[in-house]
Amino acid sequence: MKCVSEKSEDKIREAAKRVFLKKGFDGTTSRDIAKEADMNIALTNYYFRSKEKLFLEIFKDVLEEYFQNMLAILNKDIDIKAKISELIDHDFEMMKREPDLIIFIMNEIHKSPQRLFPDMSIFRQVRETYLKKQLEEGVANGTLRPMQLENILPLIKCGVEFIFMGREIHKELFQMSDAEFANYAQEQKEHIKAMVCNYLVIG
Amino acid sequence: MKCVSEKSEDKIREAAKRVFLKKGFDGTTSRDIAKEADMNIALTNYYFRSKEKLFLEIFKDVLEEYFQNMLAILNKDIDIKAKISELIDHDFEMMKREPDLIIFIMNEIHKSPQRLFPDMSIFRQVRETYLKKQLEEGVANGTLRPMQLENILPLIKCGVEFIFMGREIHKELFQMSDAEFANYAQEQKEHIKAMVCNYLVIG
DNA sequence: GTATATTTTAAATGCTTGTTTAAATTTATC
DNA sequence: GATAAATTTAAACAAGCATTTAAAATATAC
Numbered sequence: 131m132k133c134v135s136e137k138s139e140d141k142i143r144e145a146a147k148r149v150f151l152k153k154g155f156d157g158t159t160s161r162d163i164a165k166e167a168d169m170n171i172a173l174t175n176y177y178f179r180s181k182e183k184l185f186l187e188i189f190k191d192v193l194e195e196y197f198q199n200m201l202a203i204l205n206k207d208i209d210i211k212a213k214i215s216e217l218i219d220h221d222f223e224m225m226k227r228e229p230d231l232i233i234f235i236m237n238e239i240h241k242s243p244q245r246l247f248p249d250m251s252i253f254r255q256v257r258e259t260y261l262k263k264q265l266e267e268g269v270a271n272g273t274l275r276p277m278q279l280e281n282i283l284p285l286i287k288c289g290v291e292f293i294f295m296g297r298e299i300h301k302e303l304f305q306m307s308d309a310e311f312a313n314y315a316q317e318q319k320e321h322i323k324a325m326v327c328n329y330l331v332i333g
Numbered sequence: 334m335k336c337v338s339e340k341s342e343d344k345i346r347e348a349a350k351r352v353f354l355k356k357g358f359d360g361t362t363s364r365d366i367a368k369e370a371d372m373n374i375a376l377t378n379y380y381f382r383s384k385e386k387l388f389l390e391i392f393k394d395v396l397e398e399y400f401q402n403m404l405a406i407l408n409k410d411i412d413i414k415a416k417i418s419e420l421i422d423h424d425f426e427m428m429k430r431e432p433d434l435i436i437f438i439m440n441e442i443h444k445s446p447q448r449l450f451p452d453m454s455i456f457r458q459v460r461e462t463y464l465k466k467q468l469e470e471g472v473a474n475g476t477l478r479p480m481q482l483e484n485i486l487p488l489i490k491c492g493v494e495f496i497f498m499g500r501e502i503h504k505e506l507f508q509m510s511d512a513e514f515a516n517y518a519q520e521q522k523e524h525i526k527a528m529v530c531n532y533l534v535i536g
Numbered sequence: 537g538t539a540t541a542t543t544t545t546a547a548a549t550g551c552t553t554g555t556t557t558a559a560a561t562t563t564a565t566c
Numbered sequence: 567g568a569t570a571a572a573t574t575t576a577a578a579c580a581a582g583c584a585t586t587t588a589a590a591a592t593a594t595a596c
Contacts, residue, residue, distance in 0.1 A: 138573080138574085152444075153359075153444065154357070154359060154440070154444065156356075156357060156359035156360040157359040157444065159552080159553065159554080160553080160554055160555080161552085161553085161554095169574085170574060170575055170576080171554095171555090171575095171576095172555085172556080172557090172574075172575070172576085173573085173574070173575090174554095174555095175554080175555060175556080176573075176574080180554075180555080181554065181555090182554095230443070233439060233440055233443045235502075236436060236439075236440075236498050236499055236502070237357070237436055237439075237440040239499075239501050239502055240433070240436045240498070240500070240501060241355075241356065241357065241360065243501035243502075243505070247505055250505065253505060253506050256506060257506070257507070257508075277524070279507075280503070280506075280507040280509075280517065281520070281521060281524055284492070284495060284496055284499075284503070284521065285492065285524065285525070285528065287495070288491045288492055288495035288496070289487070289488065289491055291491075291495065292487060292490070292491035292494065292495055293487055293491070295439050295443070295498075296439055296442075296487075297443070298442050298443060298446035299438075299439070299442055299446075300483070300487070302446070302450050302453065302456060303456050303459060303460070303483075304460070304482075304483040305460075306483075314483065317484070318484060318487065321480070321484055321488065321532075322488070324532070325488065325528060325529070325531075325532040326528070328528075328531060328532055329524075329527070329528040329531060329532070341543075341544090362582080362583065362584080363583080363584055363585080364582085364583085364584090372544085373544060373545055373546080374545095374584090374585090375544075375545070375546085375585085375586080375587090376543085376544070376545090377584095377585095378584080378585060378586080379543075379544080382585095383584075383585075384584065384585090385584095
């Protein structure tokens with residue numbers, strides 16, 4: 131019994147994630163989700179009480195998916211250049227795996243931030259990583275340009291995430307096919323790595 | 334008569350732009366727009382035939398607003414470093430003036446690209462600016478790193494636009510007030526200028 | 537100032553929305 | 567294998583949606 135019920139619950143959860151990521155909260159109907167999960171419409175409310183509750187649950191998961199692995203890299207005891215490279219590679223792989231993830235997160239938070247920041251202990255964890263210590267030491271001994279975490283982190287993330295968020299604009303603007311975009315993104319990723327490292331690390 | 338009718342039409346257009354930018358197409362109802370314009374609900378369809386048509390008209394304007402001034406700067410006959418600086422300053426001012434603009438454009442295009450690319454002659458214009466020539470010359474004579482327009486342009490835009498798109502995340506993540514964010518954005522803007530110029534211009 | 541065209545209105549249209557109901561079906565318990 | 571619980575179903579709910587209607591109000595033209 132429990133086994134079967136979890137199956138249905140998970141089917142809905144996974145379907146909902148797919149639809150929400152593609153269409154956003156406002157663009158998604160309960161019937162969309164039921165159809166994607168191939169289940170009766172009443173089941174979404176049977177298992178999750180409301181569209182809102184289902185969404186909040188999924189959004190929490192998605193935000194953790196976004197931050198969790200990144201956190202591990204931020205805390206690695208490796209050279210800062212290697213760390214930047216790994217962070218960018220990780221971001222890139224995530225964007226390839228879930229191309230709708232970043233625009234979804236950005237847009238939903240933009241539309242109703244207060245609703246989507248409940249505890250967010252993950253934010254504190256991001257603020258207090260080993261990278262922060264590395265930065266402070268590097269700045270102190272003059273090997274790194276004077277920057278703080280809030281300066282360098284967005285520079286690491288924005289390059290890759292921006293071109294994936296604006297994937298369709300970039301394809302249209304620069305007349306690229308899907309295959310061409312894939313190559314372009316790869317190429318751009320290496321530029322970003324070099325650019326950020328060159329800027330942060332002095333000499 | 335015409336004077337009065339244009340007044341109402343424009344009132345609706347301006348109200349619709351405000352609401353669409355804030356809530357997106359899916360999150361906006363015809364009643365939202367009528368209320369924001371302080372007009373009867375039937376007037377939105379009287380003047381624009383449908384919510385869809387009104388949206389498409391506004392989206393076209395918004396996209397032109399985004400590209401138009403940028404285009405003028407791209408074609409300026411000035412040093413490439415000065416041009417990058419000016420492009421970033423212009424972007425920054427635009428984001429300050431219309432903080433919802435960039436996430437709106439990105440999200441709407443992401444959700445339905447085919448619907449929003451009708452003629453888009455503006456894209457061709459962006460592709461064929463003086464900056465392109467400058468780049469090719471600089472690369473040829475070895476003063477610039479070998480890059481093409483599609484490589485450098487996103488690097489110029491992503492830094493500023495990313496932090497404005499993710500304004501609320503950044504505020505939450507780095508525990509900033511509105512005022513602190515304003516200072517931070519300004520500071521970040523200068524980092525981006527320096528970083529991109531340093532990377533592109535050799536020596 | 538009357539006749540005509542334009543603009544605005546309140547009300548209603550039919551459809552879709554999220555959610556609920558209550559009965560039917562499946563599963564678990566003894 | 568009968569009883570109870572959990573799951574699934576079809577149908578309905580009221581509320582909200584974009585859009586239309588037809589009458590009222592206003593402006594324009596002569």
